[in-house]
Amino acid sequence: MNGVVLPGDRTVRHVRLEVPEPGSGQVLLAMKASSICGSDIRAIYREHLGHGPEAYRGVVAGHEPCGQVVAVGPDCRRLAVGDRVAVYHIAGCGVCDECRGGYLIGCTSPHRAAYGWQRDGGHADFLLAEERTCLPLPDRLSYLDGALVSCGFGTAYEALLRLAVSGRDQLLVTGLGPVGLAAAMLGRALGAGPIIGTDVSAERLALARRLGLVDHAVPAGDDAAAMIADLTGGAGCAATMDCSGSAAARSLALRSTRTWGRCAFVGEGGRLTLDVSQDLIHRQITLHGSWVTSLRHMSELLANLVRWNLRPEVTVTDRFALADAGAAYRLADAGTAGKVAIVFD
Ligand SMILES: [Zn+2]
Ligand SMILES: [Zn+2]
Numbered sequence: 001m002n003g004v005v006l007p008g009d010r011t012v013r014h015v016r017l018e019v020p021e022p023g024s025g026q027v028l029l030a031m032k033a034s035s036i037c038g039s040d041i042r043a044i045y046r047e048h049l050g051h052g053p054e055a056y057r058g059v060v061a062g063h064e065p066c067g068q069v070v071a072v073g074p075d076c077r078r079l080a081v082g083d084r085v086a087v088y089h090i091a092g093c094g095v096c097d098e099c100r101g102g103y104l105i106g107c108t109s110p111h112r113a114a115y116g117w118q119r120d121g122g123h124a125d126f127l128l129a130e131e132r133t134c135l136p137l138p139d140r141l142s143y144l145d146g147a148l149v150s151c152g153f154g155t156a157y158e159a160l161l162r163l164a165v166s167g168r169d170q171l172l173v174t175g176l177g178p179v180g181l182a183a184a185m186l187g188r189a190l191g192a193g194p195i196i197g198t199d200v201s202a203e204r205l206a207l208a209r210r211l212g213l214v215d216h217a218v219p220a221g222d223d224a225a226a227m228i229a230d231l232t233g234g235a236g237c238a239a240t241m242d243c244s245g246s247a248a249a250r251s252l253a254l255r256s257t258r259t260w261g262r263c264a265f266v267g268e269g270g271r272l273t274l275d276v277s278q279d280l281i282h283r284q285i286t287l288h289g290s291w292v293t294s295l296r297h298m299s300e301l302l303a304n305l306v307r308w309n310l311r312p313e314v315t316v317t318d319r320f321a322l323a324d325a326g327a328a329y330r331l332a333d334a335g336t337a338g339k340v341a342i343v344f345d
Pocket of ligand 1 (some may be wrong): 039
């Protein structure tokens with residue numbers, strides 16, 4: 001089969017591999033969609049930055065896979081050939097507290113392996129997956145929808161749950177990359193409004209507006225805080241979420257959170273300096289860090305997308321064949337597109 005590895009230095013290497021055979025508790029998936037994530041760019045494609053859970057081991061890349069079961073190993077309990085599945089992108093040890101809570105992302109066992117980081121991922125014709133990391137994909141969702149849920153939409157949904165977002169809340173999303181677009185889409189489904197989004201990229205602001213995901217697209221910059229205050233009667237938003245990881249955007253999200261409001265940080269990396277009394281304590285703000293999601297919340301999200309009649313794939317602006325993975329990564333690296341995905345067939 002064909003596969004893609006990422007040697008670093010902004011290169012993509014195509015390799016030929018044996019099709020793996022599923023062992024105990026494993027299934028073989030024919031890949032149908034495998035999207036590219038900001039963390040693939042940040043920690044693998046540009047250079048191999050990661051340690052621990054983000055260490056890249058030279059495996060087939062792609063941690064947002066979605067496909068169809070074509071072979072089932074011994075001792076599988078739920079899946080059968082022909083099933084369409086989304087994949088939680090980390091296989092944890094299965095027996096620690098974080099794994100038992102469904103947050104395989106938080107597993108610290110040496111047995112933990114993320115698809116596309118420490119074990120082969122979705123940028124190949126087939127993927128060997130643990131059955132316990134696979135979730136049935138509802139018929140009304142596409143494979144591309146499923147790929148997007150496996151990381152970005154799941155991450156956005158988890159942070160919205162952490163913030164307990166509802167129709168009582170205005171919602172500010174700083175950073176309108178794929179996770180920010182997901183947060184805006186799901187935040188509206190949960191009842192929040194108005195939805196205000198900010199970004200430094202005019203293209204990303206235009207995309208969020210064109211997709212109807214935000215009510216107000218505010219250019220990030222010196223005037224952003226005043227514009228957000230204007231849009232919210234001077235008080236700011238009850239719920240805010242940073243999906244960019246930039247210090248300026250995190251600070252904007254916090255300063256635009258109304259008194260007694262809640263803020264979540266989802267965008268990775270970097271540092272932040274706070275005036276703790278003025279920015280946090282005196283305004284009674286609850287600040288959350290939220291990392292990926294749980295198996296249960298991912299499953300709940302798949303069901304809710306059907307109920308809400310939402311299609312994550314509308315945020316995909318560019319699709320590439322596996323053979324064109326180099327072009328796909330170059331585009332994703334530029335940071336101006338919506339979601340970029342590799343699709344099969
Ligand atoms: Zn991801
Ligand atoms: Zn574990």
